[in-house]
Amino acid sequence: MFKQTVLAVAIVLAMALAAAGRAQTSPQLEDIRKQIQELKDGSDARIQALEKQLKDAEASTAKAQAAASEAQSAATQAKQTAEAKQAPAATQPTSSNAFNPALSLILQGGYYNASQDPNTRSITGFLPAGELGLPERGFYLGETEITLSANVDHLFYGQATLSIDNGNIGAEEAFFQTTSLGHGFTGKAGRFFSGVGYENSQHQHNWDFADDALVQQSFLGSNLKVDGVQVSWIAPTPLYLELGAEGGKPVEFPFPTSDHNANGLQVATLFARLGGDIGVSNSYLVGAWALQAKNSAVDQPVGFVDGVTGVSNLANGGNTKLWGLDFVYKWAPEGDRVDRNFKFIAEWMHRSFDSTLTYAAAGPGTQSGDFTANQSGWFVQGIYQFEPAWRAGLRYGQLDEGSYDLGPGLAGAPGLAPPDFTPKRVSAMLDWSPSEFSRFRLQYNQDNSQTGTTDNQIYLQYILSLGAHGAHKF
Amino acid sequence: MKSPHMTSGFKLIIAVLALVASLPAYAALEIFACEPEWAALSKELGGDKVSIYAATTAKQDPHRIEARPSLIAHTRAADLLVCSGSELEVGWLPVLLQTSGNDKVQVGKPGYFMASDFVRKLELPSAVDRAHGDVHPYGNPHIQLDPRNIGRAAKPLSERLAQVDPANAAYYQARYKDFGSRWEKAIAEWEQRAAPLKGLRLVPYHKDSVYLIDWLGMVEVMNIEPKPGIPPSAGHLSDLLTKLTQQPADAIMYSAYQDPKAAGWLGERTKLPVVMLPYTVGGTPEAKDLYSLFDDSINRLLKAKK
Numbered sequence: 001m002f003k004q005t006v007l008a009v010a011i012v013l014a015m016a017l018a019a020a021g022r023a024q025t026s027p028q029l030e031d032i033r034k035q036i037q038e039l040k041d042g043s044d045a046r047i048q049a050l051e052k053q054l055k056d057a058e059a060s061t062a063k064a065q066a067a068a069s070e071a072q073s074a075a076t077q078a079k080q081t082a083e084a085k086q087a088p089a090a091t092q093p094t095s096s097n098a099f100n101p102a103l104s105l106i107l108q109g110g111y112y113n114a115s116q117d118p119n120t121r122s123i124t125g126f127l128p129a130g131e132l133g134l135p136e137r138g139f140y141l142g143e144t145e146i147t148l149s150a151n152v153d154h155l156f157y158g159q160a161t162l163s164i165d166n167g168n169i170g171a172e173e174a175f176f177q178t179t180s181l182g183h184g185f186t187g188k189a190g191r192f193f194s195g196v197g198y199e200n201s202q203h204q205h206n207w208d209f210a211d212d213a214l215v216q217q218s219f220l221g222s223n224l225k226v227d228g229v230q231v232s233w234i235a236p237t238p239l240y241l242e243l244g245a246e247g248g249k250p251v252e253f254p255f256p257t258s259d260h261n262a263n264g265l266q267v268a269t270l271f272a273r274l275g276g277d278i279g280v281s282n283s284y285l286v287g288a289w290a291l292q293a294k295n296s297a298v299d300q301p302v303g304f305v306d307g308v309t310g311v312s313n314l315a316n317g318g319n320t321k322l323w324g325l326d327f328v329y330k331w332a333p334e335g336d337r338v339d340r341n342f343k344f345i346a347e348w349m350h351r352s353f354d355s356t357l358t359y360a361a362a363g364p365g366t367q368s369g370d371f372t373a374n375q376s377g378w379f380v381q382g383i384y385q386f387e388p389a390w391r392a393g394l395r396y397g398q399l400d401e402g403s404y405d406l407g408p409g410l411a412g413a414p415g416l417a418p419p420d421f422t423p424k425r426v427s428a429m430l431d432w433s434p435s436e437f438s439r440f441r442l443q444y445n446q447d448n449s450q451t452g453t454t455d456n457q458i459y460l461q462y463i464l465s466l467g468a469h470g471a472h473k474f
Numbered sequence: 475m476k477s478p479h480m481t482s483g484f485k486l487i488i489a490v491l492a493l494v495a496s497l498p499a500y501a502a503l504e505i506f507a508c509e510p511e512w513a514a515l516s517k518e519l520g521g522d523k524v525s526i527y528a529a530t531t532a533k534q535d536p537h538r539i540e541a542r543p544s545l546i547a548h549t550r551a552a553d554l555l556v557c558s559g560s561e562l563e564v565g566w567l568p569v570l571l572q573t574s575g576n577d578k579v580q581v582g583k584p585g586y587f588m589a590s591d592f593v594r595k596l597e598l599p600s601a602v603d604r605a606h607g608d609v610h611p612y613g614n615p616h617i618q619l620d621p622r623n624i625g626r627a628a629k630p631l632s633e634r635l636a637q638v639d640p641a642n643a644a645y646y647q648a649r650y651k652d653f654g655s656r657w658e659k660a661i662a663e664w665e666q667r668a669a670p671l672k673g674l675r676l677v678p679y680h681k682d683s684v685y686l687i688d689w690l691g692m693v694e695v696m697n698i699e700p701k702p703g704i705p706p707s708a709g710h711l712s713d714l715l716t717k718l719t720q721q722p723a724d725a726i727m728y729s730a731y732q733d734p735k736a737a738g739w740l741g742e743r744t745k746l747p748v749v750m751l752p753y754t755v756g757g758t759p760e761a762k763d764l765y766s767l768f769d770d771s772i773n774r775l776l777k778a779k780k
Binding site for chain 1: 530531533534535538540541542543544546547548550551561564565566567568569571572573574575576577578580581582604607608701703704705731733
């Protein structure tokens with residue numbers, strides 16, 4: 001607005017100058033002086049520059065007493081200079097649209113070919129059929145994401161990511177965060193991806209594979225979302241150290257909201273990260289985290305029941321405790337990732353959850369008692385960009401069914417033991433990104449996550465990004 | 475009665491406190507410079523009153539930087555950000571600002587200085603459409619290769635230094651005065667020395683030299699990239715060969731951070747000289763500071779002209 005005013009004044013001044021050159025009368029110069037005096041309150045450096053030009057022009061006007069044409073050209077020049085100086089002002093967007101939030105749209109979809117029916121796929125001991133989030137075979141439309149973001153005012157930044165999936169529109173994330181606490185503190189509130197682990201806070205379109213790792217899928221449900229608050233703090237050290245905590249209510253599977261209508265915190269997390277560079281070509285990030293959730297839902301998480309016979313009811317889950325470690329390493333020659341780069345990611349998670357179980361073994365009557373399952377899982381993946389537009393990647397992940405601790409009521413229940421099976425999946429992918437805004441991927445999974453069958457899965461996937469230029473986390 | 479445990483506990487606490495107290499506090503004004511040219515200008519203007527962290531090197535494409543943990547840590551410590559702006563850093567700077575928890579350098583604060591706000595930008599697009607590649611809607615952000623732009627940014631930067639560090643305002647003003655007059659003289663010398671370059675027809679890899687070309691009156695015949703930010707394919711390169719027979723050029727050019735392969739391939743087939751320009755401070759061994767950046771760029775172009 002101010003720049004506009006300055007520009008307008010500059011043009012008026014320049015035109016007045018031209019007129020002054022022609023007429024060579026001092027009253028008009030007086031007029032200009034008065035205008036400048038008025039503008040002086042703004043005390044902008046540009047005004048001073050203009051004032052200097054005016055003085056110059058005055059000088060040439062004085063000289064022009066003899067030659068009017070000379071003065072005219074000097075004034076025209078002054079006008080041109082003034083306009084040139086103000087050109088940047090004219091380039092700024094001036095409509096009210098300039099305040100609209102940044103808008104971006106992600107289009108995803110592709111073709112899925114699998115040797116097994118996705119509707120019957122389960123992860124033995126972890127996830128029952130129907131909870132894996134696999135696409136239907138054949139052509140499929142993936143999640144369409146719309147993100148709007150902007151600074152709310154001088155104190156807050158706000159962002160919403162809406163996802164459209166099979167006719168459902170949901171708030172994937174919708175939060176605001178502080179920009180002005182200072183001292184390394186940032187507060188966040190609303191619905192957001194939990195800060196635990198590495199993969200969890202990466203949006204689907206930013207994944208290196210079409211699907212997520214087994215352990216992420218089983219323990220955190222692709223992206224664990226929290227309705228609540230988050231506080232994080234960056235230490236004032238050259239080495240990156242971040243500490244964070246969250247509290248709120250978990251959203252969706254495997255921590256469903258259905259029975260979270262309760263006062264207080266339903267989930268609380270703590271996380272810490274340490275990172276830095278090694279030379280100019282290498283950088284790393286290591287993280288550790290812990291999560292505790294009150295799991296009041298009746299039948300969750302029930303995945304482990306699959307493969308265990310005789311369980312009639314898994315009641316009133318108690319606490320779920322999760323903890324994990326993650327490690328990310330990235331390499332790019334001279335720190336320039338355009339031509340070639342490599343990244344390595346590894347995550348490990350452990351889950352321990354309590355519940356009360358009613359068990360109907362062969363024979364009369366049932367047994368009922370406390371039950372704790374201790375499970376873990378991990379994955380490693382490496383992605384190599386060998387050409388500016390081409391990347392190849394490998395991933396291996398597996399789950400460990402661990403052990404079941406049975407309370408007195410269940411002691412000796414026959415057959416109530418973890419299935420003797422280790423779910424595994426190997427994935428290989430090749431993707432092509434003709435620009436920063438489009439990516440096409442071919443992926444093959446050899447999926448041995450369900451006992452007794454191997455699923456050969458092939459994805460052909462596209463991910464397109466329209467609108468505001470996304471800025472991605474490390 | 476003190477237990478031995480208690481005593482050693484106290485000793486430990488005191489030792490830790492002493493250690494923390496002895497850590498070097500950030501005494502000088504901390505500057506986070508997004509690109510090496512702004513680190514160099516900050517050094518010229520800030521002298522020994524500032525401590526500068528250059529976030530990128532001349533070997534890195536400033537469009538495509540990762541928001542690495544080390545960059546977040548340094549953004550956290552900064553009193554002043556000095557960057558090109560005009561969306562050059564749009565792929566990484568927003569993440570740094572959002573995660574750093576540093577209120578001093580947020581958009582609109584005195585600690586947020588974008589040099590391109592103070593210059594006249596070239597190549598303002600009339601239509602912003604990604605079909606044209608990664609177009610910058612606020613004009614070409616590679617402003618540093620016109621030394622007059624560095625001069626234009628120097629004054630507001632010195633004023634900004636004085637604003638965020640008023641105790642040393644007089645110092646910054648004096649440094650600017652000195653730099654401003656030396657810089658003006660240097661520009662006049664460069665313009666004189668580069669006079670033979672006028673009309674030189676160049677094929678740069680990316681649209682990152684338009685300010686240099688504009689300043690010295692050279693001509694950009696075409697770019698090796700088919701669209702800004704899109705790497706050239708083999709097919710596109712052979713198209714370029716054909717085009718170059720119709721629109722002759724004098725030299726092929728690329729910047730230190732770019733892959734030399736495509737430029738080398740074209741040079742071999744067209745028999746045109748291939749010039750690598752430093753692009754920013756540190757891009758070549760000769761380009762050690764702002765002055766030698768332009769000395770070396772002009773030298774290399776003059777050599778190609780021969």
